[in-house]
Amino acid sequence: xxxxxxxxxxxxxxxxxxxxxxxxxxxxxxxxxxxxxxxxxxxxxxxxxxxxxxxxxxxxxxxxxxxxxxxxxxxxxxxxxxxxxxxxxxxxxxxxxxxxxxxxxxxxxxxxxxxxxxxxxxxxxxxxxxxxxxxxxxxxxxxxxxxxxxxxxxxxxxxxxxxxxxxxxxxxxxxxxxxxxxxxxxxxxxxxxxxxxxxxxxxxxxxxxxxxxxxxxxxxxxxxxxxxxxxxxxxxxxxxxxxxxxxxx
Numbered sequence: 001x002x003x004x005x006x007x008x009x010x011x012x013x014x015x016x017x018x019x020x021x022x023x024x025x026x027x028x029x030x031x032x033x034x035x036x037x038x039x040x041x042x043x044x045x046x047x048x049x050x051x052x053x054x055x056x057x058x059x060x061x062x063x064x065x066x067x068x069x070x071x072x073x074x075x076x077x078x079x080x081x082x083x084x085x086x087x088x089x090x091x092x093x094x095x096x097x098x099x100x101x102x103x104x105x106x107x108x109x110x111x112x113x114x115x116x117x118x119x120x121x122x123x124x125x126x127x128x129x130x131x132x133x134x135x136x137x138x139x140x141x142x143x144x145x146x147x148x149x150x151x152x153x154x155x156x157x158x159x160x161x162x163x164x165x166x167x168x169x170x171x172x173x174x175x176x177x178x179x180x181x182x183x184x185x186x187x188x189x190x191x192x193x194x195x196x197x198x199x200x201x202x203x204x205x206x207x208x209x210x211x212x213x214x215x216x217x218x219x220x221x222x223x224x225x226x227x228x229x230x231x232x233x234x235x236x237x238x239x240x241x242x243x244x245x246x247x248x249x
Contacts, residue, residue: 021094021165048074052089054193055130056185057154060173060225060232063182067161068193070133071099079103081150087160089133097174099154104216107151107223115222117233118151119175122216128206129177129185133197137209149216151223152176170235180227 051073059065070093071083081101086093107118124130125148132140154174158167177185194201201207226232 045074049084050074051132052134053083053130053132054089054197054199055124056177056189056193057085057156057174058177058183058185059156060175061234062232063175063226065161066177066186066189067096067156068189069096073101079106085154085156087158094158094160096158096160097154097156097171099152099174101147101150101152104149104151104220107220112222115151115220116225117173118153118223120216120219120223121150121152121176122148122219123178124176126207126210126213126215127177127179127185128199128201128210129190131197131199131201131206133199137206141209141213144210145213148213151220170237172235173233175224175226175232178224178227183224183226 049072051071053071053073055069055071057067057069067087070086070089072086073081073083075081079102083099083101084095085097085099087096088094101121102118107115110118121130125144130144130147132143155171156174157171158164159169159172175183177183190201193199199206221228
């Protein structure tokens with residue numbers, strides 16, 4: 001199995017525009033348990049999610065496949081952010097992956113083979129594609145300036161864009177939109193997002209507001225690997241001999 005466009009197995013039919021997972025309706029007993037647990041459990045990791053941001057992501061092995069994505073961010077510190085990524089911000093949203101974001105300082109310390117799996121955020125931010133939903137630009141401007149200097153590694157585990165009603169196959173590496181073809185964000189996707197959330201990412205909107213934003217002095221060429229090499233990355237799942245001993249003492 002691979003993270004390619006080919007379905008690894010037949011996806012259960014949903015009969016809806018958005019595929020729904022197969023299964024029975026949630027029982028009353030399960031709902032009661034959920035409500036009771038919410039009253040007595042701290043859920044500390046989940047409650048560290050403080051910010052909802054919306055942007056777009058492209059598959060590293062096929063830049064024509066693009067999705068609107070919703071990041072729910074929690075900060076480990078000022079240099080490391082972890083994001084649960086959903087396909088929408090609805091109560092029924094599906095958890096489709098995870099993205100890790102690090103500062104340029106941390107990224108520069110990674111080995112080259114690791115850096116190739118990461119993408120830059122400078123263009124995505126300055127083009128007005130990444131935005132904190134509902135937050136006034138004046139309030140999020142300093143955060144955007146900081147984000148423009150970061151790099152992200154995003155694994156998609158549920159390829160809802162191809163109609164998968166369940167997370168099928170191997171995870172797919174994702175990349176951010178760029179100014180170069182074929183990595184530009186699709187106009188219809190951007191317009192749809194902007195209309196839904198009242199965002200103006202046009203040349204007279206967020207782009208204009210961020211035009212004076214200071215850009216990184218340089219973007220490491222190991223990131224956005226496809227731009228220099230014309231090659232993406234796909235994950236293959238292959239049988240392997242099970243190790244009988246732990247690799248570490």
